Amino acid sequence: MARRGQWLALAVLVLPVLLISVDSTVLGFALPYLSADLAPTGAEQLWIVDVYSFVLAGLLVFMGTLGDRIGRRRLLLWGGAAFGAASVLAAFSTSPLMLILARALLGVGGATLMPSTLSLIRSIFIGERARRTAVAVWSAAFSGGMAVGPVIGGWLLEHFWWGSVFLINVPVMVVLLIAGPLLLPEFRDPKPGRFDPWSALLSFGTMLPVVYGVKLAATEGFSWTAGLAILAGLALGVLFVRRQRRLAAPMLDLGxxxxxxxxxxxxxxxxxxxxxxxxxxxxxxxxxxxxxxxxxxxxxxxxxxxxxxxxxxxxxxxxxxxxxxxxxxxxxxxxxxxxxxxxxxxxxxxxxxxxxxxxxxxxxxxxxxxxxxxxxxxxxxxxxxxxxxxxxxxxxxxxxxxxxxxxxxxxxxxxxxxxxxxxxxxxxxxxxxxxxxxxxxxxxxxxxxxxxxxxxxxxxxxxxxxxxxxxxxxxxxxxxxxxxxxxxxxxxxxxxxxxxxxx
Structure with missing residues (x-):
């Protein structure tokens, strides 16, 4: 890519990073408003907050390797479309269950965005100096988004209803879907090997219960439920590692x-x-x-x-x-x-x-x-x-x-x-x-x-x-x-x- 094209591509890649970091802080401000409207139970409110990170953590490894297999730009655009659609679903949710489902779908989309953006930077910027600068801009966007999240959230909640904090995702994703095919080149592994669905299930089964157990212990204190969830995740992690070592084309290269x-x-x-x-x-x-x-x-x-x-x-x-x-x-x-x-x-x-x-x-x-x-x-x-x-x-x-x-x-x-x-x-x-x-x-x-x-x-x-x-x-x-x-x-x-x- 020409130098100008590289920096235009970086501008596109910064958009989803900025959006995810804004999303990570804005929900806390909207929680009292949506709780008053949807009247979730205590358990439902916890799931509204946490299900996003549970799904995101569980799918990260799978989505990262999927991008290497099918193309990182393709996965980024698919994830952007899913994130935008889930944002609309969340904004117009009429029940706690509907919002929990929407937040889970946001987790699916989010799991595609972060690995895809960082790996595309690795592929687009070959030189060490340019790559470090690009990663610095990527990191700065993440930090900046966390700061403006409360400000944006406070302004939106003063002027609109709680669903507006989700709708701000939509125009950003529209820009990504339009500009991405024009400015982002595609990169993928030319010989990815055979896809192994058991590895995908085991990777999800490893991360999700571990993160769930740790967060449960943080919010409610250590319990048998939290301990069993962590142990179950670790046990599946052992199976995942053993399977990767046996496969000729592992989903995750332990090397x-x-x-x-x-x-x-x-x-x-x-x-x-x-x-x-x-x-x-x-x-x-x-x-x-x-x-x-x-x-x-x-x-x-x-x-x-x-x-x-x-x-x-x-x-x-x-x-x-x-x-x-x-x-x-x-x-x-x-x-x-x-x-x-x-x-x-x-x-x-x-x-x-x-x-x-x-x-x-x-x-x-x-x-x-x-x-x-x-x-x-x-x-x-x-x-x-x-x-x-x-x-x-x-x-x-x-x-x-x-x-x-x-x-x-x-x-x-x-x-x-x-x-x-x-x-x-x-x-x-x-x-x-x-x-x-x-x-x-x-x-x-x-x-x-x-x-x-x-x-x-x-x-x-x-x-x-x-x-x-x-x-x-x-x-x-x-x-x-x-x-x-x-x-x-x-x-x-x-x-x-x-x-x-x-x-």
Whole structure:
């Protein structure tokens, strides 16, 4: 492709990434409105929120390898059409069950979009410098979308009904479907081998119950149901691995993991997301329930962190020309460590400046490192396995997010509950939000004392999570430096070249 055509293609590929990241934050704002309209039960509301990520995680590996087989552009366009149609179904849902189904279909479409965009970048941008820049733009779009999601969602909900937060997907997907065939070349594995449906089922059966079990443990505490789901997923994962080793043309080339650079980049991504998610889970609550900011004002104070994430992504490629990538990845994670340590200094009265500084350091540092590790993931894999490699990276992201919510969320809850003052209402033991709601039914002196104790307990929980996040990022920085510094042995591949079509 000509240089101009490459950057036009990147502009098209950024559209679905931007949309998915906006979608990841906008639903939380719409939830109270759609709950009032559709009146879902507690279980139905959880499924409305979670079914998207369950389906997405379960299908990522399959969709990545499917793109290598049938064509990454084709899969992207099919997924875009499915995502747009499911968005319309979600916007006009008339029952909780209908919305749950629509969200599941959105998960199917979403599972095609992320691996397809990243693997197409790998195929379109051959040179290392151009590819890193393209990955940086891709990462910046993801960070930027997460920031504008609350702003867009708040504006739409002020002027329209809750379904409008889903309808914003449609025009973006229409542009993708029109521009994609014109600007995106097609890439696929010329000799993909025989399709194995059992591998597809096992990959889905591995990821979905593991993510479900981890999220169930995060929201309701560890239970037999959560434990059995995780064990079932791990057992199916063992069967999946054994089957891939026996097949002449496996769905997932396990040889990718023998490359220390590839494996190190995936682990670094997963652990970075693990630490970040704990912060994203706790800081909005701190801003609103401890410092008393409104949701919109709290969202605006988090914008500097997102700007830092965008800047960190964009400067990653430029810095990599002068600094060794392993050292640069570790440096970004060290910035994140400093951010977590800043967070340990906040209190119940004055902590806004520390929160902004902390989130800027963590957001910018982790974005810098993960832009480079995303580039390493797709460059370490052979060209004909780029879709599978991208899917593995995204699956690691989903698993890291689920584990971060479950483990760091559970830790914070335990510390919070242990620090509550004696005699606090039962509702206060669940969450700080429950304590704030319970305070309305208490006499003013008792309410003030209970809220003060609950806020102090929450800040103690935030401090503990920050120390753990700092420890995780210190380990991640060290292992990234040593794993990524090793010279890689390229994984085996029977297809060194891939089919390219501009039609």
């Amino acid at each position: 990718l993991f023998t490359d220390r650079m590839f494996a190190g980049a995936v682990i670094t991504n997963m652990l970075g997301v693990f630490a970040m998610v704990g912060l994203l889970f706790l800081l909005p609550q701190y801003l609103q329930l401890v410092l008393g900011l409104s949701p919109l004002v709290a969202a605006l104070w988090m914008l500097p962190a997102t700007a830092a994430g965008v800047i960190g992504s964009l400067i990653a490629a430029r810095l990599a020309r002068r600094v060794r990538v392993p050292a640069l990845v570790s440096l970004g994670l060290v910035f994140g460590v400093v951010g977590f340590l800043v967070l340990t200094a906040i209190g119940t009265q004055a902590g806004l400046a520390a929160v902004v500084v902390s989130f800027v350091l963590v957001g910018g540092g982790v974005a810098l490192s993960e832009t480079l590790t995303n580039d390493l993931v797709i460059s370490a894999a052979p060209a004909d396995r780029a879709g599978a490699a991208s899917a593995i990276s995204e699956a690691g992201y989903e698993l890291g997010a689920a584990l971060g919510t479950a483990l760091l969320g559970s830790l914070a809850t335990a510390v919070y509950q242990s620090g509550l003052p004696a005699g606090a209402p039962a509702a206060a033991h669940d969450t700080l939000g429950g304590a704030v709601a319970a305070a309305h039914s208490l006499p003013p002196p008792g309410a003030a004392a209970m809220l003060s104790g609950a806020r102090e307990a929450f800040v103690a929980a935030l401090h503990t999570s920050a120390w753990v996040g700092a420890a995780v990022l210190i380990y991640t920085a060290v292992q990234a430096y040593y794993l990524l510094a090793r010279r890689r042995n390229r994984p085996r591949s029977g297809n060194p070249e891939e089919v390219v079509s501009h039609g």
